[in-house]
Amino acid sequence: MIGAFSSAWTMLKRPTIVWPLLAAIVVFSAMSIVFTFSTAAAPGGSRFTDPPTLLADLADPDALVQFVGRPVMVTGLVVLAASILHVTGQYSSGLVRMQFVVQPRRSTWLLGNWAALATAAIACALIGALTAVASGYVCAAIWGVDTGEWLRGLGGAAGATANLALGMVAFALAGATLALWLRSSIAALTVALVYALFEDMINAAAPFGQGLMPASAFSTVATSGLNGNLYLPSLIATIVLTVAFTAGAFGLVMNRNVTD
Template identity: 25%
Template sequence: MISVIRAFRNEVLKFRRWSVLAVAGAMLVVSTFIAYLTFHQIASGSTGREMTGLIAAFNTPQGLVSIIGQARSVIIAIALVMVTANLAAEWSQGTLRNLLICEPRRLRWLAGKMLALVLFVLLSMLLTLLISGTFILVIAQGQGIQTDAWTSPEGLQVFLAFLGNEVLCLIGVSALGMLIAVLTRSVAAAVGIALAYMLVVEGIIAVVLPQVTQWFPGRVFNTIVGTAVPLVGPTPLQGYPAALGAALLWIVGFVVVAAVVFPRQDINA
C-alpha cells in the first residue's frame, strides 16, 4: 500500500506541468462556452426540433443541468485523451524503465498512477461543472430569468444524480484509456484508437446492430447519465440497473485485462 501511495504522490507532482493544466483549462473553457451558447439560444427564443426538450426543461429543476450537460462529449473526449496520452507517454518517452527501477512491482505503480490520473480527471470535471453552472446562473439572473427551480432542493438532487453518474462514466472512460495505453504503448496509437472507438466505431456498429451496441462500453458509460437527465444523454434501452451493472463489469474487465498484460510486457526503453 505504501508503494501505491508513493506512486500516487509522484504522479500528482506532474499535474503542475503547464501542459497538463492547459488540458484541464481547455475542458473548462470549451465546456463553459458550449453551455453559454446553449443558454443564449434558449434565452433568445431560438426554436427547432433539437431545442424543444431544452426549452421545455428550461424553467424546471433540470434546466441548469440540461444546459451545462451539453458539453459532456467534450468532457469525455478530453478525459479519455488525458488518461490515455499520459499513461502511454511513459513508453513513448522512455521513462517507464526508470520508474520501474524505483518501483519494480508494476501493478502497484500502475495502481498509484491511475489513482492520480482518475482523481485529476474527476476534479477537472467537477471544477468545470461548478464554474460553468455558476456562470450560467449569474448570466441568467443578470437577464432577469427566474432560477429558483435550478437551485431548489429538487434541482440540487438532479445535479447530484447527474454528477454521480458522470463520475462513474469518467471512471469507466479512464479504465478504457488505461487498457488501450497498456496494449498499444504509444501515445499516437493509443489516443487515435481510443477516440476512433468512442466517437466512430461504436456509432457505425450501432446503425447496423443497435441492440448489440447498447452493451458496448462507450454506450453504457454514456447512457447511465441519461437516466438522471435525459436531455444530456440517451436513456439506456436496457434500463438503468442493467446499464449500471454492465458499466461496473466493463470497468472490472478493463482493470483485470490490464493487470494481466502489463506485468508480462517487455520494457525495452
C-alpha cells in the first residue's frame, strides 16, 4: 500500500495540479471572508443571513468557527474535481493497466489512492481554514472589528477545522467513486454538477430531508452544522454514505475489467 500511496501522491503533487488547486482554495477562502465583512458593514447588516449579520456580531468568540466554515462549498467542489481528475487520468493514460500488471492486488491500488486523496483533502481543509482565519484578522483590522474575544474561540475553531477536514475527505471519496464508475472526467464532472443542482431542488421541495443527502450532509459536517442543518443526523448520513461509497468502489475495482 505504501508504494501505491507514494505513486498516487507523486501524481497529486504535480505543479499543474497543486498550484491551481491551492490558488482556488486560497482565493475563494479569502474572498468569502471579505464578502462576509463587506456585507455585514452594509446598512442593516448582511442580507444573506437570517437574522442579518452585523459587524458587531463578528467580534463574538465563535467568529473564527464561522470563518472556517465559510468556503466549504468551493473547497468541496475543488476537492471533488481533483479526485475525479486524479482517478480518471489514470484510466485515460493507461496507467491503471500497467499498475495492475506490476501489482495485481487491486485493493492495494485503491487503498493507496484513497489514502493519498484523503491526505490531500485534509491538507486542503487546513489551508482553507488558515486562509480564512488570516483573512478574518486582516478584514477585522480594515473594518475596525475588535478581535479580543476571538482567542476564546480557538478551541472551537480547531474543532471546526477537524469537521472541515472530515467533510473534505467525504467529498474526495465521493469523487473517486464517481470516477471509478464512469472513468471519464467530463462525464463524472457533468454528473456531479447535475446531481448538485438536482439535490438543491430536492432540498427546496422537501426541507425535511436537508442534511441527509450527500452534498448537504458533507457540507453540514464540514461547517459543523452552521449552515442551518442538524449536525448529528448529517454526521450519521455522512458515515453511512462513505461506507456505501467504499463498498461500491471495491466492487467496481475488484469485479470490473479494466478495459470495460
